[in-house]
Amino acid sequence: DTGVSQDPRHKITKRGQNVTFRCDPISEHNRLYWYRQTLGQGPEFLTYFQNEAQLEKSRLLSDRFSAERPKGSFSTLEIQRTEQGDSAMYLCASNPWDRDDNEQFFGPGTRLTVL
Amino acid sequence: AQTVTQSQPEMSVQEAETVTLSCTYDTSESDYYLFWYKQPPSRQMILVIRQEAYKQQNATENRFSVNFQKAAKSFSLKISDSQLGDAAMYFCAYRSGSGNTPLVFGKGTRLSVIA
Numbered sequence: 001d002t003g004v005s006q007d008p009r010h011k012i013t014k015r016g017q018n019v020t021f022r023c024d025p026i027s028e029h030n031r032l033y034w035y036r037q038t039l040g041q042g043p044e045f046l047t048y049f050q051n052e053a054q055l056e057k058s059r060l061l062s063d064r065f066s067a068e069r070p071k072g073s074f075s076t077l078e079i080q081r082t083e084q085g086d087s088a089m090y091l092c093a094s095n096p097w098d099r100d101d102n103e104q105f106f107g108p109g110t111r112l113t114v115l
Numbered sequence: 116a117q118t119v120t121q122s123q124p125e126m127s128v129q130e131a132e133t134v135t136l137s138c139t140y141d142t143s144e145s146d147y148y149l150f151w152y153k154q155p156p157s158r159q160m161i162l163v164i165r166q167e168a169y170k171q172q173n174a175t176e177n178r179f180s181v182n183f184q185k186a187a188k189s190f191s192l193k194i195s196d197s198q199l200g201d202a203a204m205y206f207c208a209y210r211s212g213s214g215n216t217p218l219v220f221g222k223g224t225r226l227s228v229i230a
Binding site: 003004033035040041042043044045048056091103104106107108109 | 119150152217
């Protein structure tokens with residue numbers, strides 16, 4: 001068990017470009033969460049999955065954002081037509097669903113810089 | 116909607132001393148969980164301690180303990196015998212008790228440990 005991994009760790013892009021991030025949760029973890037963390041702030045919830053089903057999306061998740069978890073394992077988060085305001089750390093977390101007190105295990109994050 | 120407030124953006128403590136980080140939250144729910152997460156510089160977030168709202172006894176994990184005041188909606192973290200490795204951002208987080216729902220984070224407190 002190597003923990004939650006995210007790729008890439010850093011991404012620099014120009015405004016208007018599309019970017020895609022990947023998250024690999026801990027194996028056997030049914031739930032997968034995406035958060036966004038801007039400088040000086042705590043993480044803010046974006047969306048989460050149970051297996052391949054997307055259960056909830058935050059109002060922070062504009063139409064330019066889309067997330068998938070097609071086989072219930074890894075997940076991707078795509079941002080289309082990036083804007084400078086999208087610059088942030090994107091965090092992924094996972095946990096099993098079958099215990100209410102389960103902590104969420106976080107990955108190292110993908111730091112996005114939009115120029 | 117639930118909110119979490121951390122009123123101390125920065126704190127410092129001498130090595131081996133004790134420090135308390137404050138957290139208040141707002142909710143109308145009776146069943147919930149509270150967490151303190153630690154985010155070291157350039158490293159991933161890890162769970163420090165958790166508290167179930169239905170438990171009156173304050174949680175303790177080695178040098179870390181909480182003071183949970185449910186009526187006051189207060190959840191402070193006490194770190195005893197502070198060590199250099201305790202230097203990090205600390206986030207207070209709330210989670211509804213109904214299933215493994217997303218976390219609501221405060222803005223964090225940056226803790227410095229002075230040798």
